[in-house]
Amino acid sequence: MNSAPPSHLSPQRSGGAAQTKRLIRRRYAQLAVRDSLHPDPRTNALAAGCPADWYDALPSRAALAFSGCGWPAASLDPSGLQTVVDLGCGGGLDTRFLAERLEANAQVIALDLTPETLSRARETLIGVVGASARLLAADMEKLPLADGCADATIANAALNLATDKPAAFAEIVRVLRPGGRLVAADLVRVGPLPAEIQANPMAMAASLGGVMEEADLRGALEGAGLTDIVITDHRPFGPVIAVNITASRRA
Numbered sequence: 420m421n422s423a424p425p426s427h428l429s430p431q432r433s434g435g436a437a438q439t440k441r442l443i444r445r446r447y448a449q450l451a452v453r454d455s456l457h458p459d460p461r462t463n464a465l466a467a468g469c470p471a472d473w474y475d476a477l478p479s480r481a482a483l484a485f486s487g488c489g490w491p492a493a494s495l496d497p498s499g500l501q502t503v504v505d506l507g508c509g510g511g512l513d514t515r516f517l518a519e520r521l522e523a524n525a526q527v528i529a530l531d532l533t534p535e536t537l538s539r540a541r542e543t544l545i546g547v548v549g550a551s552a553r554l555l556a557a558d559m560e561k562l563p564l565a566d567g568c569a570d571a572t573i574a575n576a577a578l579n580l581a582t583d584k585p586a587a588f589a590e591i592v593r594v595l596r597p598g599g600r601l602v603a604a605d606l607v608r609v610g611p612l613p614a615e616i617q618a619n620p621m622a623m624a625a626s627l628g629g630v631m632e633e634a635d636l637r638g639a640l641e642g643a644g645l646t647d648i649v650i651t652d653h654r655p656f657g658p659v660i661a662v663n664i665t666a667s668r669r670a
Contacts, residue, residue, distance in 0.1 A: 436582040440532065440558070442621060443580055447509075448535035456486035456510050456539070464512070467604070467661075468493055473516065481543040484510025487575030488661040489604020489652075492516045497525075500570045504594060505529040506559045506587075507577025511540025514552055517573070521550035528564065530557040532580075560586040567596045574603040576661075579629040588643035598670040601645060606659045607633040613658055630659050640666055 450456045457463050460483050465471050468490030474482060486509035495503070497520040505514045508529035518527050527550055531537050537554050544552050557563050559574075560583050572591050581587035591601055608630045611617070622628035631639070633650060640648050645666040652663040 439582050444533045446621070447531075447533040450486070451510065451533065451535040451539040454480075454483050456484060460485040464490075469512070469516075477512075477515075478546065481510075481512065481515065481545075484512050484539060484543045486510050487513065487604055488606060488656055489575060489663055491573045491575055491602045491604045491663065492520075494663065494665065495571055495573060495600070495602045497521050501525050502569045503527050504562075504564065504569045504572045506572055506574040506591070507531055507580060508540050508554075509536055509575065509577070511543035511552075513573060513575050514540060515543055515547055517550070518544070518547050518552045519549040523549060525550040527552045528555065528569070529553065530555045530559065530562065532556070532558055560590060562590045562594055564594045566593055567599075569594045569599055570596060571600045571602060574601075574605065576604060576606065578603055578605045579627075579631075581629065584629075584631070584639050585643065588639055588645070592644040592668050595668040597668055599668045601640075601664065601666045601668075603664040605636075605662060605664055606630045606656060607636055607650075607653075607662055608659045609633075616658065627657075627659065633662070636664075640664075644669060 461474060464474055464485040467487055492513045500521055503517055505527055508514050508531050511529060514527050514529040529540060529552060534556050537556055541554060555563065559581055572595060612627060616622045616627050637648055637650065646669050648666040650662050650664050654661050
């Protein structure tokens with residue numbers, strides 16, 4: 420008899436995936452409404468790799484919208500890209516950065532699970548000159564997008580929030596064109612999380628409960644059909660480690 424898949428790859432059993440997603444929506448809705456997506460957003464955005472000159476030129480409201488653990492958009496060469504999908508777009512800073520660098524006939528499709536966060540992203544995108552930006556309320560585990568529609572996908576501290584990671588990674592592969600790229604900043608752990616985090620029912624909603632060990636993350640990405648996987652730039656991020664991830668769909 421086959422054994423059950425590891426818990427970090429399976430839908431959350433504690434209260435079910437639906438309950439976990441409700442907690443995620445509630446937490447990020449509260450953060451978006453309170454303008455508290457990240458404490459000290461400028462310090463954290465610049466530490467994550469956001470260019471200081473670009474950040475300091477942002478409208479004041481947009482400057483509060485940082486909510487990531489890195490700056491994956493900087494690793495994406497915009498030349499020739501027609502469609503980029505931003506998974507878990509949060510307050511929309513990554514989407515804005517990309518939209519300003521893509522050609523005017525290109526588009527960024529920004530998705531998030533939380534309508535209030537998307538409203539915040541809509542404010543962040545006011546005044547952007549460049550590519551168009553399309554905002555969608557959607558679950559990364561079931562994307563409302565056509566097969567092979569994207570040249571690239573980006574994610575900034577969002578993949579760890581997927582309750583069913585094989586489904587999310589399979590969706591990334593599905594919407595990428597052959598040869599398309601995934602560029603992400605995310606979190607990995609070394610060994611078990613501290614007991615107090617494991618016992619906290621809000622850990623998943625706070626981006627920690629779904630953090631995988633690096634070898635498991637690599638294996639899950641490979642299992643979904645991604646290749647040329649590179650995980651670099653390991654840096655402390657609370658009790659876990661922030662990393663940069665690049666991968667490609669097989670051509």
